[in-house]
Amino acid sequence: MITLDDVKTRHRTIWAGGDYARVARDLIASLGPVLVDACGVRPGEHVLDVAAGAGNAALPAARAGASVVASDLVDALLDQGRAAAAREGLDLRWEEADAEALPYDDGSFDVVLSCVGAMFAPDHRRTADELVRVCRPGGRIGLLSWTPEGFVGRMFAAMRPYAPAPPPGAQPPVLWGQASHLTELFGDRVVEVTAHRATVRIDAFADGAAFRDFFRAHYGPTVAVYRSLADDPDRTAALDRDLAAVGDEALDDTGDGTMSWEYLLWTGTRAQAGSASSQSA
Template sequence: MTAATETGRAYEGTHRALWALGDYGTVAAELVAPLGPALVRACGIDAGERVLDVAAGTGNAALPAALRGAEVVASDLCPDLLARGEAIARARGINLRWLEANAEALPCRSGEFDAVLSCVGVMFVPHHQPVADELVRVCRPGGVIGLLNWTPEGFIGQMFATMKPYVPTPPGAQPATLWGSADHVRTLLGDRITEFTAERAALRIDHFADGAAFRDFFKANYGPTIAAYRGIAEDAARVEALDSQLAELGDRHLAGSSTMEWEYLLVTARKR
């Protein structure tokens, strides 16, 4: 086990608590629901294939993969998100397995899956190389690895840049939005993969009337935003400043319209 992996395990409790804050299930259902099916289509998931969705949350990619007839395992570090996803699957009559797991140390056999996916999931694990190593390890030779991540330049990347001064960074943690850079992902996967493709696209969001509405939705529902505000709750001036900056960010991207474009990077590759 690497030192980074050991440190990553020390962060498990913090990350579980972070993603249990608010209501990420609402964020997934109301905003990012189209992303999972887009990733599943890009990876060509088919009936009978063994699929692992890593950092699956409530199953944004796992559920559409299962609907295609794949044998799916949805893994995530946060049991609250897994329970929410399992309830959704049960209500819709979708059959798949839910697994609590650290993406830096997956409890899966090497080469166990035909496809290994992650939809705005593994990008939030603090140490990137151990995660990439695990994605490759559990994928069979010739299998597909598919990743969909927010770009640094896109709206969500800018949101995290806005919040960064208000959030302490754990030692050794790498910026999440690096996963939205094709060169970074290509370097992480190294010479263990072939047929590497990376395409930028955008998710169209028409949920918010103005920047303040965006800010308030994320303050109520999105774990990292809630954590940022909790860390400065005793400093009214900093709360006011972050309030203003997030609302301005939303207004800037709405640009007087009722829609935003949230840019993401979609990567597919084959394991050698």
């Protein structure tokens, strides 16, 4: 029987495959600064980037003058982030850590954030609990997550029939892109909540086949699904067609040669003891 610990081992392999740093740099580099700005990161604040990858949010937080810890389950991604930080002369701590069991004391950080990262931890409740625990009362939590209805959600839906079955208890990552799911996870532990959907424009692909080939070569989850089909050329060809179709549909939707990838930007303040919830969306 596959356990959640098995999934974490699989996640390390998945995200170490391909070249996620290139995906983050070439396609979604703008998202980290969007999240950092939404969280109001200020010089001197202690910031934790959970599931930081190669530092899409950690690097702009450091540029803002914060003292930043970038944590991730995959050390290979942290190595890429360290290299990027060194090229800019930025001073960050890069630490291997599980989003479901963060190795930090209660209330250690002024800001806890995650840019399309923590959403991939299999146990959503434990992950949310950890984000709250390590944030000081009155500190801010910020999340940027792909939505189920958006392009990345549709891409994952297209890959799902071809991927190995998840273990019992593992929830779909794109649920983090639904404000109602986050309300359920965080409850009144987080107040002054804001949640809105926005899009990032992608102009890197001439057609759906170009999108598919880029993700097949560089995006860990897509690389992993194709590897699982290595001995099944018919299913590989079917996945080729399905992913190209998702890309072509996204290009057709905009009509101007770009894709529009939807995400949920969610922020809130960790409640002080005894405070009441005040939410807006």
